Amino acid sequence: MDEFASITHWTGRRQSAEWQRARGVLLGIGDDAAAVDITGASDGILGAKHMVLAVDTMVENVHFSSETMRDEDVGYKALAANVSDIAAMGGVPLHALVSVAVPKSYGPERMRRLYDGLYECAERYGVAVIGGDTTSSPDRLVISVTLTGTVEAGREVRRSGAKPGEGVFLTGAVGLSAAGLHLLLAEAGGGGAAGSAKQRLQAGDVEAGHVMPHAEAGYLELIQGQEQDGERETGQSRAALVAAHQRPSPSVRAGRLLLEHGCSSLNDVSDGVASEAWEIAEASGLRLVLRESSLPLNDALKEYGVDASLNPQEWMLYGGEDYVLLGTIAKDKLEEVRDVFREEGLPFFEIGETLEGPVGVELVRESAQSGDERNIPVAKRGYNHFG
Ligand SMILES: Nc1ncnc2c1ncn2[C@@H]1O[C@H](COP(=O)(O)OP(=O)(O)OP(=O)(O)O)[C@@H](O)[C@H]1O
Numbered sequence: 001m002d003e004f005a006s007i008t009h010w011t012g013r014r015q016s017a018e019w020q021r022a023r024g025v026l027l028g029i030g031d032d033a034a035a036v037d038i039t040g041a042s043d044g045i046l047g048a049k050h051m052v053l054a055v056d057t058m059v060e061n062v063h064f065s066s067e068t069m070r071d072e073d074v075g076y077k078a079l080a081a082n083v084s085d086i087a088a089m090g091g092v093p094l095h096a097l098v099s100v101a102v103p104k105s106y107g108p109e110r111m112r113r114l115y116d117g118l119y120e121c122a123e124r125y126g127v128a129v130i131g132g133d134t135t136s137s138p139d140r141l142v143i144s145v146t147l148t149g150t151v152e153a154g155r156e157v158r159r160s161g162a163k164p165g166e167g168v169f170l171t172g173a174v175g176l177s178a179a180g181l182h183l184l185l186a187e188a189g190g191g192g193a194a195g196s197a198k199q200r201l202q203a204g205d206v207e208a209g210h211v212m213p214h215a216e217a218g219y220l221e222l223i224q225g226q227e228q229d230g231e232r233e234t235g236q237s238r239a240a241l242v243a244a245h246q247r248p249s250p251s252v253r254a255g256r257l258l259l260e261h262g263c264s265s266l267n268d269v270s271d272g273v274a275s276e277a278w279e280i281a282e283a284s285g286l287r288l289v290l291r292e293s294s295l296p297l298n299d300a301l302k303e304y305g306v307d308a309s310l311n312p313q314e315w316m317l318y319g320g321e322d323y324v325l326l327g328t329i330a331k332d333k334l335e336e337v338r339d340v341f342r343e344e345g346l347p348f349f350e351i352g353e354t355l356e357g358p359v360g361v362e363l364v365r366e367s368a369q370s371g372d373e374r375n376i377p378v379a380k381r382g383y384n385h386f387g
Pocket residue numbers: 007011028029030031032033034098099100130131132133134
């Protein structure tokens with residue numbers, strides 16, 4: 001199959017012209033460039049709007065491997081990661097351009113499956129696929145998605161908007177994706193340790209008083225004492241962790257609600273809560289204090305941590321690829337937001353607060369015995385491609 005036949009095989013008859021027109025698409029796949037009219041898009045935005053744009057790339061053996069993701073998952077996640085960036089601006093995702101570099105080992109059927117996943121995500125979030133670029137690759141698959149979205153003019157939610165004295169929240173569970181990756185690599189055989197190398201503490205972190213490594217007792221012992229689930233639940237936990245890794249659910253609806261209720265900053269969790277919290281603290285020039293007991297420790301994550309004798313907090317703070325939102329909002333707005341999220345059946349976890357500088361991120365740890373509290377500095381690290 002030549003290049004043009006391939007593109008048609010992947011993209012043909014996936015989205016009707018009518019469906020695309022509702023997203024403001026005037027001209028889709030097939031010409032030198034696509035043409036869109038954002039003012040004509042039915043995106044739920046009344047009045048003046050601005051465009052928000054994001055691009056995100058996934059590289060085989062960096063972001064995924066044949067052991068961790070099916071082809072459909074790669075397509076799904078490549079788009080979902082971008083949807084999450086648009087959600088983190090409070091925007092509505094609209095149009096995607098998809099660039100792929102395809103190795104010979106990926107025949108037409110594998111690429112078609114990749115696009116099955118991509119279009120599944122596109123349908124879920126209402127994204128029109130309007131173009132892309134196709135090349136060959138000598139060795140590994142690379143997929144890069146560019147996504148547009150819209151947001152009320154001048155209302156995009158930035159990282160720099162947090163003020164001292166606000167609440168810090170998460171719109172979903174964290175750490176599951178990293179635990180899912182660990183599990184998949186461990187099941188693939190011996191890869192567990194290698195796969196989690198990025199999640200291990202670097203020498204010096206312990207002495208510096210940074211958050212504990214998996215070897216340190218405290219947290220793990222605390223949760224180990226709690227009841228273990230049976231066989232059936234273990235299977236369900238595995239599925240939850242794997243799904244979190246392969247099929248993230250970006251918080252678009254949450255982002256829209258948060259914009260509407262005047263949240264002051266947002267960042268999506270791609271590199272880990274610690275890293276994203278640091279980005280908000282630095283951009284806004286303040287201290288961000290997280291409460292250890294308020295971090296949402298998911299049951300599946302807890303169970304896997306106990307089974308693997310690894311500290312799930314490491315995944316929660318430094319794992320990444322969760323694609324939920326971390327943000328800040330004035331404390332007097334917390335109650336109404338809490339209520340709205342409950343009504344809509346969306347998770348909302350209040351995990352800390354912002355304080356006046358110096359810039360940094362801390363974790364408040366309460367001693368189980370004495371009830372004493374101490375603030376531990378949270379290391380500024382997460383997934384780093386050049387680290
Ligand atoms: N991987 C892809 N996924 C979705 N659409 C694609 C993909 N590759 C190309 N397209 C779309 O298919 C059409 C034809 O692509 P093609 O690369 O031939 O055009 P082009 O961009 O004019 O080429 P050139 O790069 O030489 O300028 C364009 O509308 C392009 O956006």
